[in-house]
Amino acid sequence: MSAAVKTPPAADPATPLFEVRHLRVSFERAGVALEAVRGIDLTLHHGEVLGLVGESGSGKSVGMLAALGLQPETARVRGSVKFKGRELVGLPRREMRALRGSRIAMIFQDPLSSLNPVMTVGAQIVEVLRLHNTALSAKAALERAEELLSLVAIPQPDRRLRQYPHEFSGGMRQRVMIAMAVANDPDLLIADEPTTALDVTVQAQIMEVLEGLQARLNLGVILITHDLGVLAGHADRVAVMYAGEIVEQAGIDDIFARPSHPYTRGLIESIPDMAVERERLFSIDGTPPPLGRLPGGCAFHPRCPQRQVVCTATAPAFHGDARHNAACHFADLPDGDTA
Numbered sequence: 001m002s003a004a005v006k007t008p009p010a011a012d013p014a015t016p017l018f019e020v021r022h023l024r025v026s027f028e029r030a031g032v033a034l035e036a037v038r039g040i041d042l043t044l045h046h047g048e049v050l051g052l053v054g055e056s057g058s059g060k061s062v063g064m065l066a067a068l069g070l071q072p073e074t075a076r077v078r079g080s081v082k083f084k085g086r087e088l089v090g091l092p093r094r095e096m097r098a099l100r101g102s103r104i105a106m107i108f109q110d111p112l113s114s115l116n117p118v119m120t121v122g123a124q125i126v127e128v129l130r131l132h133n134t135a136l137s138a139k140a141a142l143e144r145a146e147e148l149l150s151l152v153a154i155p156q157p158d159r160r161l162r163q164y165p166h167e168f169s170g171g172m173r174q175r176v177m178i179a180m181a182v183a184n185d186p187d188l189l190i191a192d193e194p195t196t197a198l199d200v201t202v203q204a205q206i207m208e209v210l211e212g213l214q215a216r217l218n219l220g221v222i223l224i225t226h227d228l229g230v231l232a233g234h235a236d237r238v239a240v241m242y243a244g245e246i247v248e249q250a251g252i253d254d255i256f257a258r259p260s261h262p263y264t265r266g267l268i269e270s271i272p273d274m275a276v277e278r279e280r281l282f283s284i285d286g287t288p289p290p291l292g293r294l295p296g297g298c299a300f301h302p303r304c305p306q307r308q309v310v311c312t313a314t315a316p317a318f319h320g321d322a323r324h325n326a327a328c329h330f331a332d333l334p335d336g337d338t339a
């Protein structure tokens with residue numbers, strides 16, 4: 001079998017690949033529902049790369065896991081998530097499982113714990129392949145596994161297949177996770193902090209591998225990160241999350257050129273590379289509110305350098321249009337169609 005190079009998607013290009021509407025995820029604690037995700041909207045088209053960025057605890061993982069039916073038992077999920085027009089919320093577990101691991105793939109936040117330490121890397125890839133294609137012979141699966149390791153630029157893939165995860169460096173293990181994620185030729189890949197545990201050079205290599213695969217397989221990708229810097233040069237669009245909500249969405253160039261939410265500006269100023277020039281790493285004052293202790297008005301107001309009285313009392317609406325919008329009373333964006 002040759003490496004899969006996809007033909008353009010057959011689906012109606014007007015139907016988004018992935019569409020999240022008013023997604024809410026809450027956890028019950030002592031009889032009180034605590035909302036970790038408070039009504040997020042996202043649209044991803046075929047072959048598009050969307051960065052989902054925000055500080056720790058903003059709800060990035062919980063939101064995307066819930067979108068794929070992977071929420072904890074204790075979570076309640078509301079809203080709509082469509083994959084190629086098909087509703088995923090409420091889909092029977094068996095159907096959801098079949099979709100994941102084939103059409104939809106996810107790279108989890110903790111890649112080390114996702115690999116089995118007592119199985120060779122080859123055996124684990126073969127398992128993933130045969131789980132979704134029971135007709136695949138052992139020999140063909142092994143050939144495909146080798147091809148997948150080459151696809152993520154692991155040298156000497158035939159030898160590497162026979163090794164165990166502990167024989168791989170962190171960066172190489174992350175490549176294996178990516179290979180497993182794309183094993184069954186998905187259309188959508190959700191990668192949760194795929195480079196966070198790695199040093200800067202290896203981070204860049206992994207981003208290159210992801211980008212190469214994305215273009216080759218025409219993947220739609222949601223790239224979750226707390227570091228906006230990782231997205232520069234790699235994402236088409238960015239959605240910024242704060243305290244369970246998306247507070248700004250824009251094209252990658254617009255985010256850097258015209259950040260319109262004070263939180264986005266804070267994230268940009270915290271990017272280490274940019275701080276080199278200023279000789280001091282800026283960080284946003286304060287910490288995000290814990291679950292269940294949301295301040296009134298704009299959730300960001302206690303930390304906002306530009307807050308006014310209105311921010312403490314009234315939650316801001318979105319300003320801007322479908323291309324670039326931000327939920328801030330003082331966003332300098334002309335109002336247009338945000339649908």
Ligand SMILES: Nc1ncnc2c1ncn2[C@@H]1O[C@H](COP(=O)(O)OP(=O)(O)OP(=O)(O)O)[C@@H](O)[C@H]1O
Pocket residue numbers: 027036054055056057058059060061062063072074109226290291
């Ligand atoms: N099983 C759970 N039960 C209760 N609360 C949870 C559970 N899982 C996550 N949370 C809470 O939901 C909120 C969002 O968590 P989430 O893991 O989505 O954050 P994140 O944006 O992915 O952060 P990070 O950058 O650290 O990965 C946090 O306040 C977290 O404590």
Ligand SMILES: [Mg+2]
Pocket residue numbers: 060061062109192
């Ligand atoms: Mg997370």
